[in-house]
Amino acid sequence: MIITEANSRLNQLISTSRSHIGSGTDVPFLGFEYDAASAALMEITLQHAEAFHELAKCDERFFFAAAACARSAMEAAVTLAWICGPKDKVEKEGRWLGYFDGLAKFHANMAKELGEGDPELPKEPSLLNKLHGEVRNRMIAGKPIPIVAKPPMEQMHTGHTEASD
Numbered sequence: 118m119i120i121t122e123a124n125s126r127l128n129q130l131i132s133t134s135r136s137h138i139g140s141g142t143d144v145p146f147l148g149f150e151y152d153a154a155s156a157a158l159m160e161i162t163l164q165h166a167e168a169f170h171e172l173a174k175c176d177e178r179f180f181f182a183a184a185a186c187a188r189s190a191m192e193a194a195v196t197l198a199w200i201c202g203p204k205d206k207v208e209k210e211g212r213w214l215g216y217f218d219g220l221a222k223f224h225a226n227m228a229k230e231l232g233e234g235d236p237e238l239p240k241e242p243s244l245l246n247k248l249h250g251e252v253r254n255r256m257i258a259g260k261p262i263p264i265v266a267k268p269p270m271e272q273m274h275t276g277h278t279e280a281s282d
Contacts, residue, residue: 151213165190
């Protein structure tokens with residue numbers, strides 16, 4: 118299949134996805150954070166796929182930009198598939214919490230590095246930790262949600278995660 122045909126098929130896939138899920142992340146809250154997170158990850162996947170589609174129409178100068186968009190789309194899609202993999206809603210929520218933990222750690226590290234670079238930046242780590250604790254410690258039917266740590270991308274991509282082994 119030539120690149121132009123593959124790009125045309127990608128555009129059809131994006132259009133079909135957009136017609137089914139819309140173009141935003143406004144999803145009614147159904148009691149589980151993974152509902153909104155899934156819509157957001159799908160939106161990220163589609164936006165990166167759209168950027169790849171546009172860059173693929175350009176000359177070879179844009180190869181690395183297109184490759185970065187393709188990788189971002191793939192990583193968001195794999196993460197989405199991992200979060201939504203189990204049939205049990207509580208397990209999906211636990212996976213989302215594991216994903217959330219990873220994001221919280223990333224942002225805490227970034228805040229620390231920025232604070233080291235510019236001591237004038239406001240430091241609110243206690244507020245971040247408080248909000249993170251509130252999200253992490255939610256309960257469903259009076260029971261804590263078991264948090265599932267997000268595995269490495271390679272394991273999610275191949276389907277060899279602790280939950281599926």
